[in-house]
Amino acid sequence: METKIPDKIKELLESKFPGKEWLSALQTDVTSTGAFGEEWLFINNEDLAVAKESGGSAQLVEQITLNQVKDARAVNMVGGGALEIEYDSKVHRILLYSNARAHEFTNAARIVNELVKEHRFRETTEERKRRYCPKCGKPIAWSSDVCPRCVKKRQTFFRLFQFTKPYLHQIMWIFFVMVSATFAGLIIPYISKVLIDDVLTPKRDMWRLAPLALSMFAARAASVILGALQARESALVGSSTVYDIRAALYKKLQNLSISYYDKRHTGALMTRVNSDTGEAQNFMVSWLPALLQSSFQIIGIGVLLFVLSWKLTLYIIMPVFFTVWFVRVVYPRVWVYFHRFYEKRSRMSATVSDTLTGIRVVKAFGQEEKETNRFNEKSQDLCDAAITLERKWTIYNPIMSITRIVGVIVVWYVGGKYVFDADPKKMMTLGSIVAYASYLEMFYGPIFMLTDMARVVTHSLSAGERILEVLDAKSEVEDAPDSVSVPRIKGGIEFRNVTFGYNKLRPVLKNFSLVIKENETIGIVGKSGSGKTTLISLLSRLYDVDEGEILIDGINIKKIRYDDLRRQIGVVLQEPFLFSGTIAENIAYSKPGAELLDIVRAAKAANAHDFMIVTKPDGYDTYVGERGGRLSLGERQRVSIARAILHDPRILILDEATSSVDTETEKEIQDALYRLIKGRTTIAIAHRLSTLRNSDRIVVLEEGKLAEQGSHDELMAMQGVYYKLVQIQSEIAKSRIFI
Amino acid sequence: MEEIIGITNIEPKGTKFERSETGVLKMTLADGTVHPRIYPICSFPVANPDKFISIRNIENKEIGVINNLGDFPADQQALIRKEIKLRYFVPVIREIYKITEEFGIYNWETKTDRGRKSFYVRGRNDNILMRGKTRLLITDIEECRYEIPDYARLPHRSLIELDKVL
Structure with a gap:
């Protein structure tokens, strides 16, 4: 600052x-x-x-x-x-x-x-989370780095417009149809003028009645049909454009590095895919055509009004300006009540979903009545908001209608006087007045539209800018130009003086060095926050190190082609994440199109085969539910182990679960893990004593530094940090037996 | 019971709090132990700020708990309260001059118990929380927190402004 x-x-x-x-x-x-x-x-x-x-x-x-x-x-x-x-x-x-x-x-x-x-200090280049726009100094909205005030509107608009290029043909067509539709719509009042002045008032040429009525019908029909045509084409172009934008956005999001996600709310990014593109769609499909059409209409009607009677036009300028003012200044105040109404409604539904998802807890503690009251409170709030909204609306809406009518009354009164005027230069015909009044009525629609448009367009363009911002973002972890292909990793790993922190002010790993041999199994232990997870994130290159380097088979991992690296590193996470789909699909996630035999083999090795065949009527085709919610934790763990076995990585990263499963399941998981570990370099964040015993070497981390290393027995004999951790663990294990 | 759950009471008798010349709070216990630097932390900062105040040392370890601040002599209470007020930087809004909105960000111009303050709040949902029937907690975009203990008791003009965001 x-x-x-x-x-x-x-x-x-x-x-x-x-x-x-x-x-x-x-x-x-x-x-x-x-x-x-x-x-x-x-x-x-x-x-x-x-x-x-x-x-x-x-x-x-x-x-x-x-x-x-x-x-x-x-x-x-x-x-x-x-x-x-x-x-x-x-x-x-x-x-x-x-x-x-x-x-x-x-x-x-x-x-x-x-x-x-x-006697010196390091400058930090770390940028603070941006809360204020660097240009105008005003705060910027949550979920965005884009200041709606400073959006380069024109630039954003043109860049978004680039996406419509493939549809240039249709756009020209839409343009033509739109102009024609507007023109057809404008003819009708003019025909009524001719009808009144040339046929009805002089009461002659009755034969002209039928053709005039018919042409009125034709104009109306043309305007409606052309309008429908235009809407169809606009929807096609708009939706296809937004589809292209969304595809580009999603592809980019998949390719961005994890550090990009760390700096942002997942919720905010979801907003970009879901609602920002929706906003862009609204803009392309509804607002932009409406904007164009309104502009055509305003120009057309404006010219006609002026031609029919420029003096009358001067009179109605006042009421029109009043309408504009009303829409710009007063209308937003009613919006506040609309917002409030929607908000209360969403709060009420939040309460409902909260309580119903927790209904077991509610019943277990016998709190049905309390929950009913809580709901009624929210329901009452919603009811109040609806009443207030309706009250305000019943004030503003009539004012609006009256404003509209004022202009028309002025036309009839002042224009009426012109009809009586003896001077033929000043005189207006009855037909002109009728036409004038209809044009004026038609004039208000586009006026509303354009006035309100300023707000809508700003909104849409900020959404567009947010999308462009993602498209422009650079992935921090990228293939170096001189990266090499390593089709088969042997599995030797070296951390050399690695320093890294998610926030550069507070390094999590400090000057950390460790050499892991091929096919060695390393158990990592340490308190939470000691840097275990960070270590494996760096190895799978979710982040790049700040200082030092990580070598695999003697090659800096920044130089190894990203795809090769990923293909040969497998991860089994503490909280196994399954995607919604079947068990078979989840096992084959890393290897789409895997042979069924391979899937079954992997499942067998992971001890997942038997439980699936026996307890699931749909076997491998069992649908796992969102995030695998329909499987138990033990089942999910085994499915994720099967996934890793099928993936057959050279380097295996194991983040062992702390959460307990029953002893028998535990044993099956142990067996599965043991089979998985064999013949690969394995780094396990270990909580189970059995895993530690099976490790070739145990590394103890403390505050981002290597505190101790050695075999289980060596470390126990040292009676240091590891010894203490094991003591605590066995205390917990003992107490568990009694439960 | 107290032995089992490990809560050490800090009794009013024999305990002495002083503000040392360095501007920090010092505590002397009945047995003569001196803690040169202590931090009081409220267990229920919103609902019961006077009850169960945890006294912590510089390593953030709990030395003991004050069950009820009201049991202490007035001058000792004042010392602790002052320290709590410094720790909990939660200005109390006494008056709202104006709330204006632009692009989903609300600018509040207010008078608080710590002076006049203009701040920005994003949206209304998550950053204005209703606690109980009348208490409002407001979080601005800097993650500073503000409190309105009973909004019904704000001046009428402030209520009209507040109405825009509730």
């Missing part, structure tokens, strides 16, 4: 620390009493100072020389935090900040510590 340092404070610093160069100047938004206000933190190579301005003069609140400092820390609190510095063997709280500045001061604490210990 770039904020200007007040001059008074600058002067003060200059006088207290003459000639010093400041490395960092940060502003807090909370004073030491906890109220909103400003204080400043300054850091240079030797000093740390806190200054504030009060009553027109600056004062120095804290002044600490860095060589006294033992430790600096940013203490996270609720809604904010405090920067605390330890010196003179005491902890000093030097300033407070709100969450808005937490990131800056966490960084400041790091800088102070680095200056104290290493």
Whole structure:
């Protein structure tokens, strides 16, 4: 956040620390009493100072020389935090900040510590989560990095329009049909004018009645048919275009690296595929044609109105402007009540789904009545919202209708006077007035449309921009140009001085080195947060390391072709993720089109064959439900083991489940795993003692560093970290027997 | 019972809290143990801020629990309360001057117990939470939190503004 340092404070610093160069100047938004206000933190190579301005003069609140400092820390609190510095063997709280500045001061604490210990500090290039538009400084909406205010509307529009290129033919056709339909629609009032002025008023040429009535019908019919044609074509072009956009978007999302997903809400990305493309579809299919049509109509009707009577047109400008104002300013206020109504409705349905999915719990605790009351409360809210909405609507809607009628009444009154006018130059015929009134009625529709359009278009174009943003994103993990093909990995792995953190300020793995031999089985143990999962994510190249390198068969994995790497690394996850489909499809997920025999073999090896044949009437064709929900955890684990066996990877990554299954299932899973591990390099995040015993070597991680390694017996004899972990495990195991 | 679940009570008798010259809170227990730096954390910050206040040391380990802050002498209460107020940076909104919306982001201009503040809130659903019948918790886009203990008691003008987002 770039904020200007007040001059008074600058002067003060200059006088207290003459000639010093400041490395960092940060502003807090909370004073030491906890109220909103400003204080400043300054850091240079030797000093740390806190200054504030009060009553027109600056004062120095804290002044600490860095060589006294033992430790600096940013203490996270609720809604904010405090920067605390330890010196003179005491902890000093030097300033407070709100969450808005937490990131800056966490960084400041790091800088102070680095200056104290290493007399230098690392610059971070890490970008803060963008909450404000870099251009206009205003906040931007959740789920997007796009500022709707600064969207380059024209550019986005043209880029989206590129997708319509294959349909240029149809578009020209639509354009032609649209103009014709508008023209046909505009003829009708003109025919009525001729009818009144030339036939009905003079009461002559009765033979013209039939052809005129017929042509009226023809014009109407033409307008309707052409309109329908246009709608059909627009729907075709719009939907096909959006299909192409959606396909491009989804393909891109599949290809983006995991780190892209980490920085974003999965929900937000789902929004892009589902609702943003829907928004684009609305725009292409409904809004854009309507926009064009309205423009044609406004131009056509406007010209006709002016030609029929330019003086009358001057009179009706006022009511038309009033309508525009109404749609722009007053109408959105009613929208608020619509929104509220929808929101209350979705809250009510959320309550329903919440309770019904948890109905077992509700019944078990006998809370039916409480839940009924909770529902009734939401239902009452919805009822109230509906009533309020209807009340507001009954105010605004009549005003709207009255506004529309005002213009028409002006036409009849003022125009009526012109009919009586003796001066033939000023005189208007009855037919002109009737036609004029009809045109005016027709005029309001497109006026509404265009006025409301500004809002809709902005909305749609931001959606379009969000889509383009994904299409433009670059995958962080990509094949290097000099990547090599490794059709068969032998399986030797080396981590060489690897440092990595999801947030570069806080590395999870710190200068980690480990050599794994071919076909070796390594068990990794450590507390949660010690870096186990990170280690395997790096190996399967979901992320790239920050520093150091990972080698497979002596080749840096960044140089190995991504496809080759993926094909030869298999993963069995703690929470096995099955896709909705049959068991057979899930087993063959990594190898579409696998022979049935291979699938059965894999299932047998995974001890999954018997349970499927015996307990599932549909055998391998059993539908597993969404995320495999219809299978038990033990069954899912075995299916995922079968999947890995069929995949037949050279390197196997095993994230063992902590959750317990019954002893017999456990044994079957153990057997299955043992068969799976044989003949491959295996890295297992192990929780089971049995897996650890079977490992050739056990690696103990602690805070991102290698703490101990060796065989089970060696590590037990050392009585170190591993020994303690095993002790705790067996305590838990013992207590389980009694349950 | 207390022995089993391992809750250590901090009794008003013999316990002394002081604000040290360095601006942090110090605690001396009845047996003479001194904790030079303690952090009080509320177990029920919203519903019962005075009950079961956990006192933690610099390593974030629990030293003990204050069952009821009201049992302590007034000056000691004030010290703890002040520390809690600094820890829980949750300004209480006293008045709402104006709420305006643009592209789904609401700009609140308010007066809080910690001074005037203008902040931005995304949407209305997740960031304005109703707790109980009258209490509102608001989270702005910086993840700062604001509280309205009883919205019915806001000035009339504020209620009209608030009505836009409820």
